[in-house]
Amino acid sequence: MTPDRAEPPLDGGDPGETEEDTEAAAAPRTPFGTDRLPLGRPGARGSVDVRTLTRVLFERLAELPPETPERVRVRAALIEINIPLVRYAATRFRSRSEPMEDIVQVGTIGLINAIDRFDPTRGVQFPTYALPTILGEIKRYFRDNVRTMHVPRRLQELWVQVSSAMEELTVTHGRAPKVPEIAANLRIPEEDVRACLDAGRAYNAASLEAAQEHEGGLALLDRLGYEDSALADVEHRDMVRHLLVQLPERERRIIMLRFFANLTQSQISTELGMSQMHVSRLLSRILARLRSGNSWEE
Template sequence: MVVKQAPGGAQEDPAPPVAPPEQALPEQTPPSTEGSRVDVRALTRVLFERLTELPPGTPEHERVRDALIEINLPLVRYAAARFRGRNEPMEDVVQVGTIGLINAIDRFDLSRGVQFPTYALPTILGEIKRYFRDNVRTMHVPRRLQELWVQVSGAMEELTVTHGRQPRVPEIAACLRIPEEDVRACLDAGRAYNATSLEAAQEHEGGLALLDRLGYEDSALTHVEHRDMVRHLLVQLPDRERQIVMLRFFGNLTQSQISTELGMSQMHVSRLLARIFARLRSGNSWEN
């Protein structure tokens, strides 16, 4: 080994040995730029060819395997983007999809002549779907709707790109050739992942709980029609009879107090009230 003498008597460090071309593999995939494009499929094939030559468990085998994982991470992000509407952190979905990518790398057989992305994408999607099915949903949704949701979400993405807007239910149904009712049920099921407590505060609602924003049945509403009907009948009563009703039920006076107020006997007030009640119950207009 030749050691160069640096100025001033100090020795320079020896240059590191250069690995043979067939053993030199990138520690990291270089970023894609306008001036330098990496053919990921070709590089993936080269790495798999190298991987099959290395004994499993060796440092070199692990290094090639890590390189395969890293250069194919864009495939994971592409698959994870299909699930961006499910209110789950995208970082978690990418991590789950990466597990599917690793499983695909470990199972891939280069001799079958299949491109790795074609083989890996279903495995990645399957891992993500399993994650949502087993770990995210707290509400039971029929498996048929779960599977249909994948088709509906894919059709929504395609139609959004085509029309430049959110697709309507009839458009999705026509694209998939399924009934509109199935699309609506699928959209509802696609959002049914978590059950929220009625008392849980909602940040986007100013801290109000869901219970505070729910409507309730007003007991006074049941009497609205009755009050309107009574008002309509009261205007048909003669002045004296209307006054008796007002004093009795709105002034809360007794029959004795009404008789004193109007200068008539209590018995006469009682008979008049009986006649008025009969007319009001029948709903007929008052006849003199």
């Protein structure tokens, strides 16, 4: 027969520790005169379960006046014994890139807020009340601090509703819902849904120089458009072409030789068999007409 294996500690400690060692290490110091209270499973001899101890501490907390040293100690004990609840909530976010200890620290803030707001007289168990507060604090942390791109708070809050509606509609229809279906479900404009879907994906900024596997290894920078300086000349070229066709053939040929063939006035005069002075006067007159935009008339 093989010996029974010790149960792993709830707080992620050394697997070699026994359950008694884990309980002794996790047990909080208490304000009741003894250094520690042993925690264990309900019904175990000499032990008090976390729920019972939490209830007792809250009862004691309600009896103490504010700002007294004993009240501070009771509050600290409540925080310490409920840290496993924070760690349980933090495991829901283990797939995120943030370190787990950072998430636990943020969740602890939610635990402290829950302790300060909890009212034992309502008959609700503290873990039931505290877990949504802890999860809300962690989600708020991811919403406000983890994004590398700024998204308006209104869209961040709306994204929670849209994502919930998407899950519900996916189960209902057996497929991903369309934007009009989400908008009808939430009774909001379709434009808000589209903006919210874009905002919900804006957690991380992609590097322009990072290679994209699905694009054959090309970086985003290689596929981005750029401003072509020649585009500004397209309209001008079209206007010049429109004016050139209205010139007589000899004047049009002079313009072509001067500005497209890059010939000098001397070379044009030789080409056309006229004096250089005549070529100069024709060029001046032609350019004046072209600049004015008037049609050429014989």
